[in-house]
Amino acid sequence: MLSRIAESLFWIGRYVERADDTARILDAHLQLLLEDPWVEEDLACRSLLAVMGATAPAEDVVVTRQDVLDTLAWDRTSPGSIAGSLTAARENARRAREVLSSELWEGLNTTWNALRRTTRWTPPEFFAWVRERAALVGGVVDATTPRDASHQFLVLGRSIERADMTARLIATRAVAGSAAPGWTTMLRSCGAYEAYLRTYRGREADRLAAEFLLLDPSFPRSVVYSLMRAESCLETLERGARRRGEEDARTVLGRIRSGLEYRPMLKLLGNLPEEMADVQRACSEASDAIKLRYFPSGVSDDWIGDPW
Amino acid sequence: MADLFEGYPRGAAWDEMMGPEPDGADGIRAPYQHVHRTMGALDADELRLRADALARSYLNQGVTFDIGGEERPFPLDAVPRVLDGAEWDHLAPGIAQRVRALEALLADVYGEQKVIADGVLPRRLILSSAHFHRAAMGIHPANGVRVHVAGIDVIRDSADGWRVLEDNVRVPSGVSYVLSNRRAMAQSFPELFSRMRIRPVADYPRRLLAALTAAAPPGVDDPVVVVLTPGAYNSAYFEHSLLARLMGVELVEGRDLVCAGDRVYMRTTEGRRRVDVIYRRVDDEFLDPVAFRPDSLLGCPGLINAARAGTVTIANMVGNGVADDKLVYTYVPDLIRYYLGEEPILANVDTWRLEEPEALAEVLDRLPELVVKPVDGSGGKGIIIGPAASRAELDAARTRLRADPRGWIAQPVVQLSTVPTLAGDSLRPRHVDLRPFAVNDGENVWVLPGGLTRVALAEGQLVVNSSQGGGSKDTWVLGSGRRRTTVAAEPPAAQPVTGVPLDTNPHDTAQGQHPQQEQQQQTRAGGEA
Numbered sequence: 001m002l003s004r005i006a007e008s009l010f011w012i013g014r015y016v017e018r019a020d021d022t023a024r025i026l027d028a029h030l031q032l033l034l035e036d037p038w039v040e041e042d043l044a045c046r047s048l049l050a051v052m053g054a055t056a057p058a059e060d061v062v063v064t065r066q067d068v069l070d071t072l073a074w075d076r077t078s079p080g081s082i083a084g085s086l087t088a089a090r091e092n093a094r095r096a097r098e099v100l101s102s103e104l105w106e107g108l109n110t111t112w113n114a115l116r117r118t119t120r121w122t123p124p125e126f127f128a129w130v131r132e133r134a135a136l137v138g139g140v141v142d143a144t145t146p147r148d149a150s151h152q153f154l155v156l157g158r159s160i161e162r163a164d165m166t167a168r169l170i171a172t173r174a175v176a177g178s179a180a181p182g183w184t185t186m187l188r189s190c191g192a193y194e195a196y197l198r199t200y201r202g203r204e205a206d207r208l209a210a211e212f213l214l215l216d217p218s219f220p221r222s223v224v225y226s227l228m229r230a231e232s233c234l235e236t237l238e239r240g241a242r243r244r245g246e247e248d249a250r251t252v253l254g255r256i257r258s259g260l261e262y263r264p265m266l267k268l269l270g271n272l273p274e275e276m277a278d279v280q281r282a283c284s285e286a287s288d289a290i291k292l293r294y295f296p297s298g299v300s301d302d303w304i305g306d307p308w
Numbered sequence: 309m310a311d312l313f314e315g316y317p318r319g320a321a322w323d324e325m326m327g328p329e330p331d332g333a334d335g336i337r338a339p340y341q342h343v344h345r346t347m348g349a350l351d352a353d354e355l356r357l358r359a360d361a362l363a364r365s366y367l368n369q370g371v372t373f374d375i376g377g378e379e380r381p382f383p384l385d386a387v388p389r390v391l392d393g394a395e396w397d398h399l400a401p402g403i404a405q406r407v408r409a410l411e412a413l414l415a416d417v418y419g420e421q422k423v424i425a426d427g428v429l430p431r432r433l434i435l436s437s438a439h440f441h442r443a444a445m446g447i448h449p450a451n452g453v454r455v456h457v458a459g460i461d462v463i464r465d466s467a468d469g470w471r472v473l474e475d476n477v478r479v480p481s482g483v484s485y486v487l488s489n490r491r492a493m494a495q496s497f498p499e500l501f502s503r504m505r506i507r508p509v510a511d512y513p514r515r516l517l518a519a520l521t522a523a524a525p526p527g528v529d530d531p532v533v534v535v536l537t538p539g540a541y542n543s544a545y546f547e548h549s550l551l552a553r554l555m556g557v558e559l560v561e562g563r564d565l566v567c568a569g570d571r572v573y574m575r576t577t578e579g580r581r582r583v584d585v586i587y588r589r590v591d592d593e594f595l596d597p598v599a600f601r602p603d604s605l606l607g608c609p610g611l612i613n614a615a616r617a618g619t620v621t622i623a624n625m626v627g628n629g630v631a632d633d634k635l636v637y638t639y640v641p642d643l644i645r646y647y648l649g650e651e652p653i654l655a656n657v658d659t660w661r662l663e664e665p666e667a668l669a670e671v672l673d674r675l676p677e678l679v680v681k682p683v684d685g686s687g688g689k690g691i692i693i694g695p696a697a698s699r700a701e702l703d704a705a706r707t708r709l710r711a712d713p714r715g716w717i718a719q720p721v722v723q724l725s726t727v728p729t730l731a732g733d734s735l736r737p738r739h740v741d742l743r744p745f746a747v748n749d750g751e752n753v754w755v756l757p758g759g760l761t762r763v764a765l766a767e768g769q770l771v772v773n774s775s776q777g778g779g780s781k782d783t784w785v786l787g788s789g790r791r792r793t794t795v796a797a798e799p800p801a802a803q804p805v806t807g808v809p810l811d812t813n814p815h816d817t818a819q820g821q822h823p824q825q826e827q828q829q830q831t832r833a834g835g836e837a
Contacts, residue, residue: 007815018810030498031491053810088812088816091816199556201533201556277808287811
């Protein structure tokens with residue numbers, strides 16, 4: 001497969017997942033702002049923007065829900081917003097159109113076309129729609145992509161993005177303290193609430209909820225599960241090959257995953273924002289490593305003459 | 309723009325939003341100021357749009373009520389009912405007081421029966437109650453709680469005129485609508501939620517689970533709680549599944565349970581698993597074919613024996629119906645004084661006990677202006693409203709009352725308060741009642757802020773039960789006391805947080821090739837031309 005195509009597939013996976021997860025995170029935070037009258041809106045919005053990697057407005061400006069929505073939902077030019085990442089996903093699909101099934105291309109293209117209409121919707125409607133479109137794209141990927149390298153790259157992108165986003169979600173809780181939604185809302189936003197309640201039979205404790213989102217080995221949105229999934233994609237792509245030193249993506253992902261898995265839970269919880277930032281950095285590092293290894297086209301090759 | 313409130317009739321009944329209009333003032337009662345302003349700014353189409361969104365969200369979520377085998381979305385009215393924090397702080401302790409008295413009554417009735425010996429309640433009254441179950445004698449609940457969940461129906465006819473209409477301590481239903489109403493309303497009217505401080509209700513499943521766990525048989529470390537439902541065709545099935553889901557416990561049917569050796573188990577793929585607490589939504593009579601109706605397919609044979617052996621807790625307890633018998637209801641103020649040594653905070657609606665010959669005579673005489681109800685009824689079944697009944701219906705009622713005076717009570721027609729409700733293209737007053745829910749964990753009785761407001765959707769209609777075509781309103785209790793002061797005390801994580809920037813595909817942004825690719829296109833197009 002062409003590196004360029006593989007790269008596009010990888011990013012389709014990431015962008016669609018990003019739109020999905022951002023919609024979930026925003027939905028949870030906005031619902032909380034509505035349902036719980038004791039939340040400090042400015043603080044909650046600031047921490048949300050910060051954790052999502054967006055630049056917060058100046059200190060003296062009061063940040064409102066509308067600002068958060070503008071930055072993280074509607075902005076079509078920034079790949080950090082929902083509309084932006086859906087646009088970017090479609091751009092990437094356009095570059096890889098010949099290898100995508102037409103169903104997948106149309107799924108992404110229709111989504112992009114419909115973005116124009118969404119500005120009139122209420123945020124919950126928009127978020128629900130985004131989740132639906134992401135689920136549709138995910139379903140089409142699973143149903144129509146041959147299980148060769150192309151599928152691996154799509155899933156690889158999706159899994160890395162998911163690990164990153166779940167880490168951000170957990171970080172919003174840790175950073176904002178009492179202004180952030182409770183763990184219940186956190187779990188809800190990943191669709192994990194019911195699974196969590198069943199796993200721990202209704203006991204609600206901060207420690208358990210954090211543990212579930214971080215470490216649960218069977219819930220597909222937990223950080224550890226997503227990291228394992230990404231690792232297994234890399235393993236399939238490189239079947240049998242040795243790791244290539246410190247910077248190998250598999251090494252990076254494996255290191256952060258085992259760090260989460262084997263560190264005492266209390267230690268993790270004591271330093272959650274920093275730990276989650278580490279996860280995000282590891283995802284970014286792995287993404288760079290993957291790029292170096294598989295998509296080297298972006299690196300300008302200097303002509304150094306014939307080595308022989 | 310047609311004002312939704314245009315032509316709103318005032319003064320027929322006590323309206324919770326619209327007070328009298330003294331010169332110049334608009335008469336909007338304080339808790340409703342924001343709601344009135346917001347609703348007043350909408351026109352009929354906009355409100356209709358939002359109301360449709362509410363209904364659609366209910367159909368999608370499956371928030372339905374089963375009427376005669378047909379699933380319908382439970383009608384949720386777009387105008388909320390608002391209670392001031394101070395009003396609520398009067399009402400909630402009254403509800404809790406009542407639950408405590410009924411708990412004491414049940415413990416006594418199924419124990420020493422001192423209340424009879426002391427002459428507060430006639431023995432006849434208890435023994436003749438259809439829901440007094442001898443099977444429940446001698447069962448001692450683990451933490452002394454028999455009423456884990458109660459729904460006390462209250463009505464009001466003036467600002468301070470709260471009265472208790474009836475007690476429900478068997479299997480009160482409706483709390484799921486409180487939870488889902490709130491979610492739906494928050495999505496449809498975000499502007500109101502951001503402006504008003506409304507006490508949240510989402511805590512209920514956690515409180516309920518805590519109460520059920522606390523009621524587990526002694527010595528059980530990590531109790532297994534289940535919700536027992538009659539099955540998917542029950543009218544309240546949505547509620548059963550919602551509660552099980554939100555508590556994270558198994559939703560079981562009778563056939564999933566098996567009793568052996570005075571213990572209750574559920575059948576799972578991994579073999580039998582022990583059950584410690586059963587939050588049952590099956591009526592007493594169907595719970596155990598050994599103790600009650602032998603033809604019941606909904607229960608589990610041997611359940612009562614297991615409960616008597618103390619290996620399983622049934623919540624609410626069997627036999628609670630004796631406490632919400634409508635004739636016992638007339639004694640509740642006395643029972644509060646007798647058991648708690650307190651004055652009742654909430655009054656009853658005046659009620660005639662038809663067993664007293666003078667009362668029966670008076671009621672038969674004044675029947676066209678009274679309401680008569682069966683003592684063990686629920687869901688508004690069998691109620692005869694005098695002013696609305698035909699001559700033939702009244703005659704039939706008289707015969708029935710004479711034949712079975714123990715089976716009926718009579719009350720004056722109470723003018724329920726009204727709240728503006730969407731009717732066609734405008735808002736009109738419709739009668740409402742309120743069912744607050746109380747959860748008793750053995751230590752204290754917690755009352756869910758708000759509760760289920762049921763509204764009679766037809767004009768002038770006084771029966772609000774959902775089985776009689778009633779709808780509901782989201783009930784908002786405005787916050788007052790409980791502010792989060794801790795936030796001000798210690799500002800959390802004040803250091804500026806710098807998030808990790810998101811990765812992007814470099815080809816998306818820095819596109820060096822972009823202009824060249826475009827150029828290629830243009831050159832070719834130009835060449836062809």
